[in-house]
Amino acid sequence: MDYSLNKTCILLVLGLTLVSSCDAQQEYGKQYLLLEKEIVLPGVKGRIDHIDINIKDKIAYIAALGNNSLEVVDLKNGNVTGSITGLDEPQGVAYISKHQEILIANGGTGECGFYNALTLKKTGSIKLADDADDVRYDEQADKIYIGYGSGGIAIIDAANHKQVGDIPLPAHPESFQLDTKANKLWVNLPGSGMVGVADLKTLKLTANWSKLLPRANFPMAYDEAQHRIIVGYRAPAKLLVYDSVTGKEIFSAPMVGDVDDLYWDAKSKSVYISGGGGAVDIFKQTDNSTYKQIAHIKTRDGARTSLLVPELGLFLIAARASNDQKPALLVYKTN
Secondary structure: OOHHHHHHHHHHHHHHHHHOOHHHOOOEOHHHEEEEEEEEOOOOOOOOOOEEEEOOOOEEEEEEHHHOEEEEEEOOOOEEEEEEOOOOOEEEEEEEHHHOEEEEEEOOOOEEEEEEOOOOOEEEEEEOOOOOOOEEEEOOOOEEEEEEOOOEEEEEEOOOOEEEEEEEOOOOOOOEEEEOOOOEEEEEEHHHOEEEEEEOOOOEEEEEEEOOOOEEEEEEEEEOOOOEEEEEEEEOEEEEEEEOOOOOEEEEEEOOOOEEEEEEEOOOOEEEEEEOOOEEEEEEEEEOOEEEEEEEEEOOOOOOEEEEEOOOOEEEEEEOOEOOEOOEEEEEEEO
């Protein structure tokens, strides 16, 4: 097929994606998410990236990328209790429960710093290539996985702060998911237009699921019980569900635009999606191959990063400052 034609088609779809948005949808399903509180993030400027949580103490950690800081938020009292400043585009964050430490991945320098969760003092660091990004912590193995650079996932021993492995990739990794029992890792590689599958023993890609369209696959969730990978695309805005073993597409549907986070809740069999298009979409699985959209709930424009905390029945959304609205952590109760 003619490459120039392919390129033109992709650019046309991208253009249509930018001028159209699911935000034009009527709001419905508000009963599934109840806004409990808005916790203002004083002085935080610019884009806000990923969130993690200390479930036991109900403390949220927010990577304020545009502000070069990490904000520490007490969910019980509804206020910011601390801040780590002087960072360089913090993107990924993980609370390391076993060691009561916070890991922060800096996109600007590639430094991944460890901090004591009580004192917020630095306890160590690891230098990766630039664009250190998404983070996953495997508590059972006490290992941290960090996507970084033009193509790699570093594996870190959480106890001694040392790199013990690396998975080379053909493009920068966005969201990824682990199944340590199956020794597999699935990763979004939007720069290559594919979902990659890696073997955790050999630390190599073993398969990829490529698509011409949709493109720009950023968030990903994993349904371990049903062996499914759930992916959010931006161009056009689509939710896709794959068989995690074969890569076969099971379900596809349009969704909110500018998606950056999505989550699978096994208890309610629902997918929660936050998009910068200014809404949260919820899809509920109704049979083996169907997911019905049951909610389109307006939030704020640009509020695209989030965290589902099923243990607490909470859905947290990071909202940057916009117009006359202050930056805030939006705390929703799931229902």
